[in-house]
Amino acid sequence: MSDIAIKVENLSKLYRLGEVGTGTMSQDLNRWWASVRGKEDPFATVGETNDRTSKGNSDFVWSLKDINFEVKKGEVLGIIGRNGAGKSTLLKILSKITAPTTGKIKVNGRIASLLEVGTGFHPELTGRENIFLNGAILGMTKTEIRSKFDEIVDFSGVERYIDTPVKRYSSGMYVRLAFAVSAFLEPEVLIVDEVLAVGDAEFQKKCLGRMKDVSVNDGRTVLFVSHNMAAIQKLCTSGLFLQNGTVLANEGIDPIVDMYLANNFYNGNSVILEPKTGQSASIIKVEIIDEDGESVYEIAIGKKWIVKLTFQVDKVIKGMVSSIGIVSPADISICTSWQEPMDFVPGVYCSEFKQNDVQFAAGKYRVFVALSIGGTQNIQFLEDVASFNIIPVIKSADATVVSYDASTGIVLNQLQMVTYPVC
Amino acid sequence: MDTINVLEKQQPLQAENSPQDETWTEVIQPRTNLLDLGLADVWRYRDLVMLFVRRDFVSTYKQTVLGPIWFFIQPLLTTITYVIIFGNVAKLSTDGLPQAVFYMSGITIWNYFAQTLTNTSTVFRDNAAMFGKVYFPRLTMPLSIVISNLVRFAIQFGLFFAIWLYYLLKGNSGIHPNWLILLTPLLVVTMGLMSLGLGMIFSALTTKYRDLAMLLVFGVQLLMYATPVIYPLSSITGKYRWVILANPMTSIVETFRYAFLGSGSFSWTYLAYSLGFTVVILILGTIIFNRVQKSFTDTV
Structure with missing residues (x-):
C-alpha cells in the first residue's frame, strides 16, 4: 500500500457543451431539487462518450469515464492519447484545478503540477520578483525559493536581466526563466503537461535532462503528458x-x-472526394498507407509509406499522367513524382507512390495530387489534399526502424563519404 | 453509461478498505465536507498572500511619476468634490463640523469597504487564467486583496489623521474626540472581514451569473447613500430611518465618526449587530467560496 503514490478510482468528469449561461439557472434549480429529494443528478445520466467528431443528442459529455489506475512511487508515467482523449482533464483533476464528477483520487505526498510555465508571471515585475511570486504560486515557501534562487537564475541563463521587468524580456528569456522556477520544485509527485515545447533546441534538451534528473536521481513520481x-x-x-x-x-x-502509433485515429490520411462531372477523369480518393495496405497517419522514421491515389476515368484519355507532390513542414516543396503517360479506358484506377530510400525528418507533410495530360495540361489539381506525420522514435529493439535524431534536416540519409589522408 | 450504478455496487468494497484510506495524505473527490475549509493550507501559503499584496502595489505604481502619492490624491479629490457638491451646493448638514474632516472621515472608511468588496467579488473571473493552470488555496487571493486594501486604508487614514489633527489643534472647530478611538482597530477589522465575506459570496455567484458583477458596482454606490457617509445619522428621521440602521455599515461609520469627532451617536447594540452580521457573513462566504472554487473553472 505504501509504495503507491496515486490511486485513481472510478474517476469520471462530466462536461456541459454549448454556452454556459444559457439555461444554467433552470438546470441548477433542477439539480438542487433532485438533491433535495435524494435523487441523482438528472443531467449526469444523459452524458455521452466524448467522441467530438460526431454530433450527439445530449448537451453533456463524459470527458473522462470510469478511469482506474495506480502509479507507484518513483514511477514515471507517460499519458498519451489523441486530442480530446481526456488527458488534460485528468491532469486538471489531479492538480485540483477542477473537481471530478464522480470517483476519487488518493494521493500520497505533495503534488505540484506544471500545466503551463510562468503561471502568474506579472509583466511589470522584475525577474527576481517573479521568481518569488511564481515559486510561491507553485507551492514553495520564501525560504525555499531563497535557497534555490541562484540555481534558478543560473539554469535560466538570464542573470543579466534579473532586475529588469519581464515585459522587456524576449519571449525566449521569459519562457526560460519560467521553466527554471518550475524545474526546482521538489514535490513528491510532479505533473507535467507538454511544457517542454518551449525555448530553443538546446534549452529543450536541458529541460528534458532536468526532468530525467528529477525522476531518476531524486526518485520522484512524475506524470507526463506529451505528443512527443x-x-x-x-x-x-x-x-x-x-x-x-x-x-x-x-x-x-x-x-x-x-x-499509439499503430492506432489509426486520424482522418487526414484518407480523403474521399466527390467525382467531378464534366471532366474526363477525376480523383476520388487519396490515402496514405503502409506496406500492409493499412491506412496510417503517423509514421515512425524509417517505416515505409505509400501515397495511394484512386481516380475515376469517364472517357477514353490518351497520355494521362497522375502525379503527387510533397510539401515539407517548413512549406518547401521537396519532391514531385509522376507515372509515365498512359492511355486509359473508362474505369477506376489506382496509382501508388512508394517511398524509396530517402528518409524524411520528423514533421507534418502535406500532399498535393494532380491528373494531367502529358504533364502539362491539367485535368485536376488539388493542393494540400492530405497529410501525414513523420515522427521520431528512439528504439533499439525494433531493427526495422532506423534511429535518427529529429533535428538534422529534411533528408536524413547519410551522404556517401570517405575520409583519406592528403599528406 | 450507468456510472452511478457501478459506483454504488462498489461502495461496500470501498468501505472495507477504509482503514487503509487513512494512510493517504490527500483524497481528491467530488465533494468535501462543508466545514472543511482548508485553512491550514492557507496558512502554509501565507508567503504567497504577502507576495500578492506586494505585486498589487508594485504593479499599480510602476512607471508612474507620483507613485504612492496617488493614494492621497484620490481621497483628497473626492473630499473636495463632496465639500463643493454636498456641502456648498446641496448644503447638507455636517452636524456643525468642518466639512473637510467630516467628509474625509466617511470617505476613508467607506473607500476601504467598497474597494475590498468590489475587488473580491470578481476574484474568480479576474484570475480565471491563473486559477485554471495551477492549484493554490484560492482563499489566498481574496485575503491578499483585503490586506493590500488595508495598506491603502492605512495611508488614507494617515491623511485623515493629519487633517483631523490640524482642526483639533486649531481649536474651536467642534471636534471632541473620546476614548472610543481605541475601538478603531476593531472597526477596521470588522469592516475588512465584512467586505471579505460579502465579496466571497458575490465572487462565487459571479462565476456563473456575470450580471451580478454589474449589479454589485451599482449596488455599492447605492449602499453608500444608505450609509451615513455624506450626511450625519442624526439628519435622518422619519419612517425610513430603520433602513439606514439595518445597514451593518452604518454603526461602523457612525462609531468611527463619533470616536474621532464627537458628533453623532454611539450604541453598543448596533455595533454588536454589525459584529454579528460580519461573523455570519464571513462563515457563509468562506463555505460558499470553498464550494465553488473546486469546479469553477468549468463554468467561469
Whole structure:
C-alpha cells in the first residue's frame, strides 16, 4: 500500500457543451431539487462518450469515464492519447484545478503540477520578483525559493536581466526563466503537461535532462503528458493510453507507444472526394498507407509509406499522367513524382507512390495530387489534399526502424563519404 | 453509461478498505465536507498572500511619476468634490463640523469597504487564467486583496489623521474626540472581514451569473447613500430611518465618526449587530467560496 503514490478510482468528469449561461439557472434549480429529494443528478445520466467528431443528442459529455489506475512511487508515467482523449482533464483533476464528477483520487505526498510555465508571471515585475511570486504560486515557501534562487537564475541563463521587468524580456528569456522556477520544485509527485515545447533546441534538451534528473536521481513520481513520442519514450517507464475518456491500455511504455502509433485515429490520411462531372477523369480518393495496405497517419522514421491515389476515368484519355507532390513542414516543396503517360479506358484506377530510400525528418507533410495530360495540361489539381506525420522514435529493439535524431534536416540519409589522408 | 450504478455496487468494497484510506495524505473527490475549509493550507501559503499584496502595489505604481502619492490624491479629490457638491451646493448638514474632516472621515472608511468588496467579488473571473493552470488555496487571493486594501486604508487614514489633527489643534472647530478611538482597530477589522465575506459570496455567484458583477458596482454606490457617509445619522428621521440602521455599515461609520469627532451617536447594540452580521457573513462566504472554487473553472 505504501509504495503507491496515486490511486485513481472510478474517476469520471462530466462536461456541459454549448454556452454556459444559457439555461444554467433552470438546470441548477433542477439539480438542487433532485438533491433535495435524494435523487441523482438528472443531467449526469444523459452524458455521452466524448467522441467530438460526431454530433450527439445530449448537451453533456463524459470527458473522462470510469478511469482506474495506480502509479507507484518513483514511477514515471507517460499519458498519451489523441486530442480530446481526456488527458488534460485528468491532469486538471489531479492538480485540483477542477473537481471530478464522480470517483476519487488518493494521493500520497505533495503534488505540484506544471500545466503551463510562468503561471502568474506579472509583466511589470522584475525577474527576481517573479521568481518569488511564481515559486510561491507553485507551492514553495520564501525560504525555499531563497535557497534555490541562484540555481534558478543560473539554469535560466538570464542573470543579466534579473532586475529588469519581464515585459522587456524576449519571449525566449521569459519562457526560460519560467521553466527554471518550475524545474526546482521538489514535490513528491510532479505533473507535467507538454511544457517542454518551449525555448530553443538546446534549452529543450536541458529541460528534458532536468526532468530525467528529477525522476531518476531524486526518485520522484512524475506524470507526463506529451505528443512527443521520442520524449515520452526517453523519460517514462510506463504509459497510460487514453481514448475518448477511457483507459485503453496501461502498461510498459514501449508497447503503449507502439499501440499509439499503430492506432489509426486520424482522418487526414484518407480523403474521399466527390467525382467531378464534366471532366474526363477525376480523383476520388487519396490515402496514405503502409506496406500492409493499412491506412496510417503517423509514421515512425524509417517505416515505409505509400501515397495511394484512386481516380475515376469517364472517357477514353490518351497520355494521362497522375502525379503527387510533397510539401515539407517548413512549406518547401521537396519532391514531385509522376507515372509515365498512359492511355486509359473508362474505369477506376489506382496509382501508388512508394517511398524509396530517402528518409524524411520528423514533421507534418502535406500532399498535393494532380491528373494531367502529358504533364502539362491539367485535368485536376488539388493542393494540400492530405497529410501525414513523420515522427521520431528512439528504439533499439525494433531493427526495422532506423534511429535518427529529429533535428538534422529534411533528408536524413547519410551522404556517401570517405575520409583519406592528403599528406 | 450507468456510472452511478457501478459506483454504488462498489461502495461496500470501498468501505472495507477504509482503514487503509487513512494512510493517504490527500483524497481528491467530488465533494468535501462543508466545514472543511482548508485553512491550514492557507496558512502554509501565507508567503504567497504577502507576495500578492506586494505585486498589487508594485504593479499599480510602476512607471508612474507620483507613485504612492496617488493614494492621497484620490481621497483628497473626492473630499473636495463632496465639500463643493454636498456641502456648498446641496448644503447638507455636517452636524456643525468642518466639512473637510467630516467628509474625509466617511470617505476613508467607506473607500476601504467598497474597494475590498468590489475587488473580491470578481476574484474568480479576474484570475480565471491563473486559477485554471495551477492549484493554490484560492482563499489566498481574496485575503491578499483585503490586506493590500488595508495598506491603502492605512495611508488614507494617515491623511485623515493629519487633517483631523490640524482642526483639533486649531481649536474651536467642534471636534471632541473620546476614548472610543481605541475601538478603531476593531472597526477596521470588522469592516475588512465584512467586505471579505460579502465579496466571497458575490465572487462565487459571479462565476456563473456575470450580471451580478454589474449589479454589485451599482449596488455599492447605492449602499453608500444608505450609509451615513455624506450626511450625519442624526439628519435622518422619519419612517425610513430603520433602513439606514439595518445597514451593518452604518454603526461602523457612525462609531468611527463619533470616536474621532464627537458628533453623532454611539450604541453598543448596533455595533454588536454589525459584529454579528460580519461573523455570519464571513462563515457563509468562506463555505460558499470553498464550494465553488473546486469546479469553477468549468463554468467561469
